[in-house]
Amino acid sequence: MSTSPRKKHTSRERITHVVEGWFISEPLLFSAWTLHDVVIEPRIETIRVQHGRIEYNPAFIDSLRKHELRSVLTFEAMRILLGHPYDRRQPRTELSYMASNLSVQECLRSDLPIDRARQVFGDEQFDDQYFEFYYQELLQRQQSDEDSDPGQSDDDESQSRSKSPSTNSQDEQQHETPDDDSVADDASAAADEGHRSGETGSSAPESSESASQRTSSDSLLQAYADPTRVGQENADGWESDDLFQNEVQTTIREAAETDGWGTIAGSAKEKILSTLEPIVDYRAILRSFRQSVLSVNRRLTRMKPSRRYGFTQMGSRYDFTTKLLFAVDVSGSMGAKDLRLGFSIVGRFFQYGVESIDVLWFDEQIRSEPMTLRRARNQFEVIGRGGTNFQPLMDYIDDHRGYDGLLVFTDGYAPVPTKPKNSKTRILWLFKDESTYQAMDPSLRSIGKAAYVRPTKSKPAASRS
Known part of the structure; x- marks a missing residue:
């Protein structure tokens, strides 16, 4: 007695089947x-999110096994919840x-065949970071590669980029048997049985059709994971959309209020909730702080013509005269690594065009006279180690x-000071981690801006080798 095979589901029906299953089990993803x-x-080539639309190529959806499709759709839903297509696109x-x-x-x-951060960067300390952190690390590596080999050809550069953050090799992937939504016919079932037998030592041959389908699935799934292949078309439409991002954030707030997280893990919950508050990028804060405290001296010179009168009048030359004071907390609660991190941040201002910086250290009192630096230094001898x-x-x-700006690097464990009478000197509080930033920032807002360096357990983002 023969039975006719069921009609194969369309790509849209397959997507709908997965998403409808989320209604009860994964309400936030739904x-x-x-x-x-x-x-x-x-x-x-694959699937992307942009402008309030989820666009997909039916050939890509059709190539995926059931568990692969579920993983891809979950991946894109999480990308939406983290706000990447609507709030956090970067220039490259x-x-x-x-x-x-x-x-x-x-x-x-x-x-999915997408590497974890530790596989890309070679260090477990890069685990569990946020989008902007990874972008900056990838950008610095790419720029370092470009600087070290400026004559590299476009083909070599493309190959180099594809090796670093792309995908796991196929040998590392577990090839499971196809698991389509439709009931397989007798020939497909026999081919699947032959494939399983082959894995356990049987010499039963695998059908060429089954092998071809698996090769197509693997190829398209690898494409989805490969930024050099689909990154341009999948992320080019990302742009700031406050209205749509607000809708996503409303959904997140409702999930938090009703405990509608589904099976989303605790660490993922924290990242999703963090999208409700802006990420503090301390590097951007440093750049903006530098811009806000720049001062210049205008002097006349015969070596430059006047823009209005030419060489008949003296031109103007502008020299930066910015004076910055960098104060490092050397109290007992600041470890040796914290101090190295603090002093290393000084070097960033030299990258931003500041010619000299005065540095001093303090605990319950100022422990040194200002030391004027005109280049980055790696070692300092400090005294102190008391309270703050x-x-x-x-x-x-x-x-x-005489200072245009004061930058205070600290762990924040100290009483809130009285606001100085000097309003000319801008103040930036730079905390060594997020927890002290959150504890101290509300109390210090009237005195100056604040940022933090280490958002999580990562290696110091500002350290330089």
Whole structure:
């Protein structure tokens, strides 16, 4: 007695089947997905999110096994919840897609052929970071590669980029038997049985059709994971969209209030919730702080013509005269690594064009006279290691008003000081980690801006080898 095979589901039906299953088990993923219009886009290779649309190539969806499809859709839903397509795109599109993949993979630890951060960067301390952190690390590596080999050809550069953050090798992937939504016919079932037998030592041959289908699935799945192949088309449409991002954040808040997280892990919850507050990028803060405290001297020179009168009048030359004071907390609660991190940050200002910086260290009192630096230094001899008191710093800039900016690097465990009378000297509080930033920032906002360096357990983002 023969039975006719069931009709094979279309790509849209397969997607709908997975998403409908989320309604009970994964309400947050379901809500994020259903905010979007799901449309066919055969001009792209895989699947992407942009402008309130989830666009997919039916050939890509059809090539995926059931568990692979579920993983891909979950991956894209998490990308939406983390705000990458609507709030966090960076200038270099491929690197944006790479950073997004790393951030989502750290949340999900999926079985997709996408490397974890430790595999890309070679260090477990890069685990569980956020999108902007990975983007900056990838950008620095790419720029370092470009600087070290400026004559590298475009082909070599493309190959180099594809090796670092792309995908695991096929030997590392577990090839499971196809698991389509439709009931397989007798020939497919026999081919699957032959494949399973082959894995256990049987010499039963595998059908060429089954092998071809698996090769196609693996190839397209590898493409989805490869930023050099699909990063441009998948992330090029990402842009800031406050209205849509607000809808996503409303969905997240509702999930938090009703405990509608589904099976999302605790660490992933923290990352999703963190999208409700802006990420503090201390490097951007340093750059903006530098811009806000720049001062210049105008002097006349015969070597430069006047823009209005030419060489008949003297031209103007502008020299930067910015004076910065960098104060490092050397109290007992600051470890040796913290101090190295603090002093290493001084070097960043030299990269931003500041010619000299005065550096001093303090605990409950100022422990040194300002030391003027004109280049980065790796070693300092410090004394102190007592408690922490910010008030001597406020008194110091009241007595020494020639500084355009004061940057205080600290762990934050100190009483809030009295606001200085000197309003000319801008103040930036730079905390060594996020927890002290969150504890101290509300109390110090009236005195100056604040940022933090280490958002999590990562290696110091500002350290330089």
